[in-house]
Amino acid sequence: MHNGIIIGAGPAGLTAAVTCAENGLDVIVLDEYMRAGGRLLGQLYEQPDGKWWNGIKESERLFQQAVDLGVQFRFGTAVSNIEYLDDMWVIYTEKEVLQTSNLLLATGAAESPVPVPGWTLPGVMSVGAAQVMTNVHRVKPGERGVIIGINVLSAAIAMELQLAGVEVASLTLPRMSEVTDVEAHPKEVMDSLLHVSHMAPSPFVKLGSKFMKGDFMKKMGAAFYPKNGVKMWDIPIQLRKAVIEIYGENQVEGVTLATINSKGDVVPGTEENIAADFVCIAGGLYPLAELAAIAGCPFYLVEELGGYVPLHSEEMETTLDGLYVAGNITGIEGAKVAAAQGHVAGLSIARNNGIRSLDYKIMDAIQHVKTTRDHAYIQFHPQIQKGRSKIQDQWNTYQRNVQEV
Amino acid sequence: MTDRRILDHPILGEQKSQKEISFTFNQKEYKGLQGEPIAAALLANGVRTLRYHEESGTPRGIYCNIGHCFECRVIINGKQGQRACLTPLEEGMVIESPAPLPTPVRDWRYENA
Numbered sequence: 001m002h003n004g005i006i007i008g009a010g011p012a013g014l015t016a017a018v019t020c021a022e023n024g025l026d027v028i029v030l031d032e033y034m035r036a037g038g039r040l041l042g043q044l045y046e047q048p049d050g051k052w053w054n055g056i057k058e059s060e061r062l063f064q065q066a067v068d069l070g071v072q073f074r075f076g077t078a079v080s081n082i083e084y085l086d087d088m089w090v091i092y093t094e095k096e097v098l099q100t101s102n103l104l105l106a107t108g109a110a111e112s113p114v115p116v117p118g119w120t121l122p123g124v125m126s127v128g129a130a131q132v133m134t135n136v137h138r139v140k141p142g143e144r145g146v147i148i149g150i151n152v153l154s155a156a157i158a159m160e161l162q163l164a165g166v167e168v169a170s171l172t173l174p175r176m177s178e179v180t181d182v183e184a185h186p187k188e189v190m191d192s193l194l195h196v197s198h199m200a201p202s203p204f205v206k207l208g209s210k211f212m213k214g215d216f217m218k219k220m221g222a223a224f225y226p227k228n229g230v231k232m233w234d235i236p237i238q239l240r241k242a243v244i245e246i247y248g249e250n251q252v253e254g255v256t257l258a259t260i261n262s263k264g265d266v267v268p269g270t271e272e273n274i275a276a277d278f279v280c281i282a283g284g285l286y287p288l289a290e291l292a293a294i295a296g297c298p299f300y301l302v303e304e305l306g307g308y309v310p311l312h313s314e315e316m317e318t319t320l321d322g323l324y325v326a327g328n329i330t331g332i333e334g335a336k337v338a339a340a341q342g343h344v345a346g347l348s349i350a351r352n353n354g355i356r357s358l359d360y361k362i363m364d365a366i367q368h369v370k371t372t373r374d375h376a377y378i379q380f381h382p383q384i385q386k387g388r389s390k391i392q393d394q395w396n397t398y399q400r401n402v403q404e405v
Numbered sequence: 406m407t408d409r410r411i412l413d414h415p416i417l418g419e420q421k422s423q424k425e426i427s428f429t430f431n432q433k434e435y436k437g438l439q440g441e442p443i444a445a446a447l448l449a450n451g452v453r454t455l456r457y458h459e460e461s462g463t464p465r466g467i468y469c470n471i472g473h474c475f476e477c478r479v480i481i482n483g484k485q486g487q488r489a490c491l492t493p494l495e496e497g498m499v500i501e502s503p504a505p506l507p508t509p510v511r512d513w514r515y516e517n518a
C-alpha cells in the first residue's frame with residue numbers, strides 16, 4: 001500500500017512526487033514511457049537571460065531528486081483503467097493492479113492530428129515526434145522536412161531541427177476544412193476545429209502577410225532567435241498557400257502547395273511541389289484526460305485551456321474523493337507551470353494524508369503557479385488566464401450546488 | 406549509417422555512448438543502441454515503414470512517437486500490438502511487421518463502400 005500513486009512522470013508528476021516524499025509520504029510513479037520527464041524531455045530553447053532550457057537536464061534533475069527521496073518508479077507501465085472501490089482507487093496496468101487512497105493524474109497533453117491527403121505515408125509525423133526523435137533519441141527525422149501548421153510549438157521545433165542540422169524547407173498551413181464537410185463528418189471537423197482554432201491557421205490566413213510584419217511575429221522572432229546561432233527566419237514561411245497533398249510512392253517524397261480561394265478550392269496553376277523526405281503535422285495540443293473521464297470527473301470545454309478539462313480546484317483536487325490532477329491535463333501550458341501545479345497537488349495529497357499545517361504552504365504554492373504563469377516564456381494560448389478563471393468559476397458553482405443539495 | 410544520428414549537438418553536446426547491439430526486423434539483421442526505442446533504431450537504419458495497413462496493405466510508420474496513436478504497432482518476440490516508439494531495444498530482439506489481414510476488415514459506411 002502506498003500513501004499516493006502518481007500517473008505520469010512529466011514535470012507535474014515528478015514535482016508532485018518530490019513534494020509528497022518531502023512530506024514523508026510513500027509514493028510510486030507510473031509511466032508508460034521508458035524514462036522520466038514526459039514532454040519536458042524534448043524541450044530545448046534559449047531563455048531571455050541567454051541560458052538554455054535543456055529539457056533532458058531538467059528531467060534528470062527532477063528524477064534524481066525524487067529517487068534520492070525514496071520515490072519508486074515503474075516505467076514501461078501503461079495505466080489502462082482506474083476505478084473507485086471501497087474508498088480506494090484501483091489502478092490497472094498490464095502487469096499489476098495497484099491501490100491507493102490518493103491518486104494523481106498527471107498524464108499531460110497530446111497533439112491534435114490534422115488530416116492532409118497523403119498523411120499516412122511513412123515519413124509523416126506529428127511535430128512533437130520529430131522533436132523527440134531529434135533531441136531525445138538523437139536520430140534525424142529526415143534530411144529535409146516540411147512543417148504543416150504554424151503555432152508556438154511548431155515554430156520552436158523548426159528552430160530545434162535546424163539546430164540539430166536538419167533542414168526545414170518550409171513552415172506552411174494545412175488546407176482548412178470546408179463548411180460542407182461539417183455535414184459529412186461533423187465530429188471530426190468539430191474536433192479538429194476545436195483543437196486547431198486557437199493555435200493557428202484561420203487567423204494567419206485572414207491577416208496574411210501583413211500579420212507577418214506585426215507584433216506577434218516580432219515576438220516570435222525575438223523568442224526563438226537564439227542570440228548566437230541559427231537563423232530561424234531562414235525558414236520560408238508560407239501563409240498564402242496551403243499544403244493540398246503529401247506525395248510519395250512508399251514514403252514521403254514531397255508536398256504540393258497551392259493557393260486556395262475563399263471557397264476552399266485550389267486556384268488552378270498555383271500548385272508548386274516542395275521536395276522533402278519527412279513532413280511534420282502541427283495541430284496544436286489538447287489535455288490528455290481519458291483517465292479522468294473513466295473515473296467519472298465532470299468535464300468542461302475551455303478553449304483557452306486547449307479543450308475539455310476535468311473540473312478541478314486551485315488546490316488541484318477533482319470533485320472525486322482522493323483524485324487529483326496537475327499539469328497539462330488541466331490545460332495546455334509550459335513545463336514550469338506544470339511543475340508548479342505538481343507542487344500544489346503534492347501538498348494537497350500530503351494534507352489529505354493527515355500531514356498538518358500545510359494550509360499556508362498550499363496558499364503560497366498556488367500563488368507560485370500564478371506568478372510562474374505570468375512570467376511564462378512560452379504561452380500556448382494568449383487568454384490562458386481567462387481560461388483558468390472560467391474553470392475556477394465552474395468549480396465554485398459546483399461547490400455551491402453540492403452544498404445546497 | 407551513422408549520419409542519421411546526431412552524434413554532436415551544438416547545445417546538447419555529444420551523444421552519450423551506448424552499447425551497440427544486433428536485432429532483426431522482418432528477418433533482416435540490423436544494429437542499434439541498447440535501450441533506445443525500436444522506432445529510433447530502425448529510423449537510424451533508414452527504415453520508416455513499420456507495418457502495412459490491415460485492410461489496404463499500404464505502408465505505415467511512426468506518427469506521434471510517444472505512445473498515443475498506435476500507428477507503430479509491431480510484433481516483438483512473437484507478441485503482437487507492441488508500440489515500437491515505446492519499447493526499448495534489446496540484444497537479439499526479433500521484430501516483425503504485422504501483415505494485412507487475410508479476411509479484410511471492411512468499412513461498411515455507405516460513403517466509403
Ligand SMILES: Cc1cc2nc3c(=O)[nH]c(=O)nc-3n(C[C@H](O)[C@H](O)[C@H](O)COP(=O)(O)OP(=O)(O)OC[C@H]3O[C@@H](n4cnc5c(N)ncnc54)[C@H](O)[C@@H]3O)c2cc1C
Nearest residue numbers: 008010011012032038039079107108128327328334335338
Ligand atoms: C508533443 C509535445 C511537445 C511539447 N513540446 C513543448 C515545448 O517544446 N515547450 C513547452 O513549453 N511545452 C511543450 N509541450 C507542452 C508540455 O505538455 C508541457 O511543457 C509539460 O511537459 C506538461 O507536463 P505534464 O507533467 O503535465 O505532462 P507530460 O510532460 O506530458 O508528462 C505526462 C506523462 O504521463 C505519461 N502518461 C500519459 N498517459 C499515461 C497512462 N495512461 N499510463 C502511464 N503513463 C501515462 C506520459 O508517458 C508522460 O511521460 C509539449 C507537449 C507535447 C504533447
Ligand code: FES
Nearest residue numbers: 470472474475490
Ligand atoms: S508512434 Fe504513436 S504510438 Fe508509437
